[in-house]
Amino acid sequence: MAKGIWSISCMTSNTKEQLLVDRRSANYMPSVWDYNFVKSLSADYAEERYVERVQRMKEEVKCTLERESNLLAKLELIDAIQRLGLQYRFDNEIKKALRVIQNHSNDAWFSNDLHSTALRFRLLRQHGYNVSQDVFEGFMDKMGSFEASLADDVKGLLSLYEASFHGLEGEGLVDEAKAFTCKHLNLLHLEGGIISSCREKKISHALELPIHWRPNRLEARWFMDIYEEDPNMNRTLLEMAKLDFNVLQSIYQKEVSGLARWWLELGVNELGFSRDRLVEHYLWSCLMVPEPEYGFCRVMLTKITCMITLIDDVYDVFGTLEELELLTDFIERWDVTDIEKLPLTIRISFLALFNTTNEVGFEILKEQGFNATPYIRRMVRFCLFIRDIHSPYSSTDFLLLLISGHKWVNECRAYIKEAKCYHKGYVPTLEEYLPTSVTSTGGPLMLFCIFLLTTKKLTHEALDYVSKTPRIIYISGLILRLNDDLGTSPDEMLRGDNPKGIECYMNENGASREAAVKHIEDMIWETWKAMNEQAFVDRPFPGMEVFIGACLNLARVSHSFYKYGDGHGVPDRATKDNIMSVLIQPVPVN
Template sequence: MALPSLVASFLPSSIHHSQPSSSSSSAASSGPRFATCGLKIEDQEIARRSANWKPSVWDYDFVQSLGVDYTEDIYTEQVRRLKEEVKGLFDREMNQVAKLELVDGVQRLGLGYHFETEIKNALGSIHNNIEDAQLSDDLYPASLRFRLLRQHGYNVQQDVLQRFMNETGTFNESLKRDVKGVLGLYEASVHGLEGETILDEAWNFASKHLKDLNLDKVPTNSASNVSHALDMPIHWRPNRVEARWFIDMYEKQQDMMPSLLRLTKAPFPKLDFNLVQSIYRKELSNVARWWDELGATNTTFFRDRLVECYFWSILMVFEPQYTAFREMNAKIACMVTLIDDVYDVYGMPEELELLTDFIVRWDITDIDKLPPIIRDSFMLLYNTTNEIGYWTMREQGINPIPYLRKVWANECKAYIKEVHWYNKGTKPTLKEYVDVAVNSAGGLVMLLTSYFLTTDKLTDEGLDYVSKMPNVVHCSAKILRLNNDLSTSSHELARGDNFKALECYMNETGTSEVAAREHIRHMVRETWKRMNNRVVFEDYSVPRFERFLGACFNLARVSHIFYQYGDGFGLPSQETKDHLVSAIYEPVPLD
């Protein structure tokens, strides 16, 4: 059956959950299973809170049966030939603007991972060609050059944009007629660093004029590009999501360079997207089978978000060779969700104190002291983490379990701190809250996993460095926490949760919710600046660190995608479902 005709079968209007198959593998019996939806006898005497979590919107029968429509064997030669054609584009003589557009187009089409050397060489040459850069008084190429060089870690000074400003330190109002240039300035402005006032002014100027545009009076393609950028700038958007939109959109552009026009009309971007998507479908089928065999599809006390957790993993590290990361990180993300819900909603304070002690000690002796569901939750966390650690030890020769234990312990200490606040009625200041909540967001454990499952040179020094939450990790986790709080605060407070960032700031300052939201959004932008700074100026002594840095940025980007229009994780929004369907389930039609 053709895949598009099946789309309706796994959306909410026709949910049905599969039962664990009688042929489930024996591996499932090696750890705990969630055998019942309700509470066990020992738990029934306790009146526990409920978050009334909605069941998964995805049909697990369908997910486990996902097939592979595109295979490397069939398309290898075609892909190889098309890759060589694109490499030939990089070798051609062209002006600086054309070269920049080629790099930008290849990246946004999701093909950049094929041409890392070519992109590096092209941008290195552009960076060194100062004279050519200084000759341009056109806002669009100046902004595009700045954005791409900053993205790739070049220390480009903000002063290159100063020539578009007047004596008062603001951008010339005459620029607002140049929609393409102002859009380029807007995209460049989000690569600013702390203290860069020119980039701050660029953000304010470009944002204002793009929002003030009457999109009915500009060409359709320009209007689409402006709407897309205002919804979320490129720098904050995960590559897979951007690629799917860009493949459709860029074919319609009328003002692109001819060679890039040929590239977008050729089957390469679409075929590559579908090939990678086929890998995702196989991986998701694998982890869904694991999840179903655990009996986790039948639970109600925590969020069953296996498919969303896997989607999160795609957006963190999308390159096809990192199957091990995506499958194992999806499991880790499920454990984060499970333990978070145990602490936030299900457990009693004295039970959670005991659970925290077990996790800190990483010891299952006397585990029956815990109530059955909390005991089973810890055992699932314990077994899953150890299995991933053993796999890594076998493949890489280094044991990451001590570092994972440390990160889990820090996360659960943050959880129990929040439990104490809630039960004592404590109203922390925003700073007090953020200092704790960055650890409870779950970002560090996923980023540690991304390090040891993507590096080709794993070291104890690298594991130790990442587990101590360096600045780039802290920034990424902070953006995750703040974006999450912006989207989930209202319904979490309604069920009796701890204060979140918004409420902490409102309580501390007496300001309105509207003003508090703007303050938290400002904090997100300022944290992005600090994270940008780590790429441009920080010297990492850890070898093979580039992929991990990408994962740090992508974790922050994923939080924008999931929480832009509400809680796209806990209460999946239509936007989240649309992104997920296009990334995993629906291939790009080949013309």
């Protein structure tokens, strides 16, 4: 047992404590997963022969990509490789191919064909090339609008639509491309039968969420079925994608099976008041860091996320203000002395947090030879204390406080006292609300842990950088917060929870709910523009590719979880289907 791990006896105490204290309840539904089933997942494709078969097919696809002389065909093959979830296996080959394509950027065919131009724009921007929005000027009329005749080019419309989501701040032409393609694709979607069923599926899928906003594991499973209908489909590539998907799924099954055992042994799933979402938390982790070699990261990240949700629910639902002040003191001191002062259920919750955080720090010490526990502890405390508690400072002061992570400990008492504002019905402005609420999602903490768990060589300089919440972490967390608010606000307002961003905007501006929702959606679009740029400028240390990818993926996962409601708090059919697809059901292979 790692140093600092205390024994937890998870006695059921809810009934007694409920009699003594009138506690709130969020009425969270129990887990939809039978943990005995999760523990029994068999990992059928874990055998080495499947890995060897994938490697043989990779060599064949690699030769095809290298030999392809038609630049459009090369672009389309790269796009298919990526959408099928195989980019991590072809990173070097894709980079080499894109350099060739970039060197032919002045070829006339790029300027004359909308699909070719848009696909090239999207793929090059995705990989960090500086491609001007001016490449689309040739498709504009004399009035500065996209030519009406382009509405008849469905393939070109789809490509331009997907390209528009790689825009940057201030790019009006890209904004115009998004508006133009959304309008005409929606018209085609309404017409339905006029276009082929395959095209209709593509349009419906794109309008639901663009490729750039989708987690790649989910996109890969959907795209396999669509790609199979493509007359230009590469059979070897498709079969490789299916088998590789199953090989990865077997890795995930082994990991989540072990986590189910840990979760049941920990016993906090029996406490009742908190969201029991182990499998959903693991899905977050594997969608954020899907590559096979990062299993240690996925497991540790899932454990931390489970603890954040548990303590989040203690603060949100279970604890009284007096109990939360006492709990805050224990977390601030990070000490179990006099732990008996806490009510039993909150004591169990704190010990679970204490033990798990120390365990993760101990495992990082073994893996990296670097004691990261104090950094994790600081971030855990910070994430918990500022959640749903509005700072007495201005938003500018608060951001400075956020950046100066070492200063927050002295202020946590002020934060917990600010909770009293809610009992007085205080509704902050959106500007006041966002800085604290971004951190309270737990997203920055997840990204911080990923940085610790995937960086090849940790240094004090690197840890100082990430512990000060660099802009890319804040931007990723902001997209998570805004999506969370869109998905959870209706249910949380019905049960009388704290106001979300939608309510803050409505209260501040006297706006309708519809107008507030539109404002939040526009904020998401603008924040993604900042993300597109930040992903390629915020790299002060080598080896940050996995961390940067996780920042992008956290934002993407939030879209999939909150698109149709609270897919985390109330795991809906979409969330369950995603788990079945990624973790449970293998793809049929020949």
